[in-house]
Amino acid sequence: MRPVPAATLVANSFPRAVPTTFLTRHLLLPWIAALLVSWALMTAGGDQWLADQLYRLEGHRWVLQNAWVTTHLIHKGGKWLSAFATLLALLACFHAWRHARWRAWRWPLLYVVLAVGLGTGVVSLLKSLTHMDCPWDLTRYGGLREYVGLFATRPADMPRGRCFPAGHASAGYAWVSLYFFALLVRPAWRWRGLAVGLLAGAVFGFAQQLRGAHFLSHDLWTLVTCWTVALGLYLVALAVSRPAH
Template identity: 65%
Template sequence: MSSVPAVSLPLAKAPALRDPRFLRAHLLQPLLATLVLSTLLMSLGGDQWVADQWYRLEGQHWALQNAWVTAHLVHRVGKWTSTAAALVAIVLCTQAWRGQRLAAWRWPLLYLVLAVALGTGVVSWLKSITNMDCPWDLARYGGTREYIGLFASRPHAMARGLCFPAGHSSAGFAWISLYFFALMVRPAWRWRGLAVGLVAGGVFGLSQQLRGAHFLSHDLWTLATCWLVSLSLYLAVQPLLQRSRSPHRTMPAGEQA
C-alpha cells in the first residue's frame, strides 16, 4: 500500500528577528500608536465623546443593548463562529502532530492555536484585575456609578467593574495571529490574515460599543494585547520552525521513511 504524500510548505523566508526594522515595525510603532490613542481616549475625553455620539443617536438610551443584531447575531453567533474556527485549528494541529502528512504545518498550526487561546485568555485575566466599568454602568449613560479612571482610586463600597479591556472583541482580534501564521507559511498572505483579525475584532467591538458595553479604548487595548501576545509567541516559535525545516536536521528513527 502506497503511503499518503506529505503536504509540504514553501520554505517562506522569515523576517530577520534581530533586525531592528522588524521590531520597530511590529513592536515599537504599534506600542507608540496605542499610547498616543490611549491618551486621546482615556485622558483627554475621547472615550466619552465617542460614547456620547452613540448614546445620542440611540435616543439617550442604549436602544441596541438587547437588539437581535447586536446581542444575538454579532455577540452570540460571532462568538460561536470564533470558537468553531479555533476548534478547526485544534483538530488540524492535532492531526499534524500525529502523522507525517501535515508535518510541515506542525509549528504554524500550534502557534495559531496557542496565540488565539492566549490572546483571549490574557484579555480575560486583565479584565479581572483592572476593575473598570462599562458605559451602561455609569450615571452619564443611565447607570448609577461615577466614572473611575484606570489608575484612579476606587471606593471600596463600589462594585467591581469587569469591562477593561473588552472581552468579546478579543474573540475577533485574537485572529490577528493569522498575520504571523502567514509569515510562517506564505508571507504574501499576511495582510489578508491581519485583515481577518481586524475586521472580526472591529465588528465585535463596534457592536458592543453600540450596546453600551465598552468604550473605544477598551477595544483598542484588546487589540494591543492580542497583537503583543501574537508577536511574542511568534518570536518564540519562529526559531523552532526554522530548525524543523533545516535540511540538515536529523530525523528521529520513528519519522524516517
Template identity: 55%
Template sequence: MSQQPTSATLIPAAERSRLSFAGRALLIPLMIAAAGSLLLMAGNGDQWLADQLFRWQGSQWALKDAWWTSHLIHKGGRNLTWFVALLVILALIRSCMDQRWRPLRRPLAYLLSSVALTSSIVALLKSWTHMDCPWDLERYGGLRPFIGLFEQRPVALGHAACFPAGHAGSGYAWVALFFFMLQVRPQWRWPALGTALLVGMVFGLAQQLRGAHFASHDLWALTISWLVATVLYLWLFPASASITSPARAAHGAIGENA
C-alpha cells in the first residue's frame, strides 16, 4: 500500500525552513512587545520608571538640556545616523557603477530601504497616535493630563507626537544590519545586531532621562524596526536565493581588487 504524502513532505525543506524562520522572527518579537506593553502601558510600568528618573533628578528633568543628553546623544546621534545613511547611499551608488561592488548592490539597497521605511513608519505613527511626552504631563511638571494610547484625546489639548520614539527608532532602525550581514558577512551578523541595539538603547535612555519618552515608546520603536527589517528581508531575498553566495562573491571581488 502506497503511503499518502503528508503536508510536511508536500512542502520543500527549504520552504519549511523559511516559514519556520519567518514565524520565529516575526511572532516572537510581537509576543515580547505585547507582554512588554502589558507591563509598561497597561500595568503603569511606564509611569513607575519615569517616576524614578524624575525623582532621581530632584523632581525635575534636570538633564533635559544637559550637554551630553541634548547635544551629544540627541543632536550628535541624529547627525551620526544621517552620516551612516549617507555612507550607505555612496556605497550603493558605487555598487551600481563598479562591477567589483555589484554583489553588494542588492544588500545595500535592502539596508537603505529598511532604514528609510522604518523611519517613515515611526514618523507616521507619531503623528497618528497623539501621545504626549512625559515632560508635557502634569505628573512631571507639565500642563497636560495623561491620555492613553486608545483613549479619546480632547481637541483642546492640541497635537502631540511622542509615540513611538523617533530618536531611539533612528538607532534601532539599523537592526537591518543583521540581515545585511547575513548576506554579506554572515559571521558579523550578531555583532552588527548588538551594535544597533546598543545605539538604540543609548539613544532611548538619554531621551527618557530628558523626559522626552516613556520606556514603551522605545519598545515599540524597536519592534517596528525589527518587523520592517524582517518583512523586507523575506520579500527581497526569496527562498531560492543563496545566503552565502553573495557573501563569497562580494568578499572575493573586493578582496582581490582592494
C-alpha cells in the first residue's frame, strides 16, 4: 500500500464547519469543570490543605526549594526543553514556508509556534496583573505575608506577587496545542498530543508545588489559559487554512 501524502492527510482532516458539539466539549465543559475544581481549591480550602501536606512531609520547611532535581533538572531544564522544542517547530515552519512540497504543513506548524508562544505569553501577562503570592511567601509556610485571595483587596503596603497563574507550568501545558495540531494533520494522533502537554505541565507544576512556589489552583488556571488560547488559535487556523471545496 502506498503511503498517503501529507497534503492529503491535512486536507482530509479539515471539517467543513465547527459544530456546536465541538465547542461544547472543548470549551464549555472544560471551563465548567475548571470553575468547579477552582472553587474547591481556592474557596473551600483545597489549595491550603494540599500545600499543608507537602509542607508537613518536607519537615515544615520547603526542603526541596533549592534541590537540584526540582530547581535545575525540572525548573531550568524544563524551560530549556520547551524552548528547544519550540525552536524545532519554528525551524520546521520556516522550512515548510520555503518549500512547496511542505505547503500542507505550513499553517499547522505555524499554529503550534503561535499557540506555544501566546499560551506562555498570556500566562506571563496574567501573573503581572493578579498579584497573588506563592506559598513560600506566606506566614503559614514560613514567609512574611498574609494570604490575600484572588478577588480580595490587597493592602497598599504589601509587595506585589507574581505567582498566579503558574509560569513554569505553562512551558509544559502550552503543548496541549499538540492536540489541535493533530486535529489539523491527523486526528488519530490527538490523544497522544494531549498527553504530551498534560504530562509535561503536570511534572513542571508538581515540581514547583514541592518547592513551595505554587498552589495547585495556579497550575489549574495555567492549563485552562493554555487550552483556551490553543482552542482559539485552532479555530483561526481552520478559517485561514481550510481547503476550498
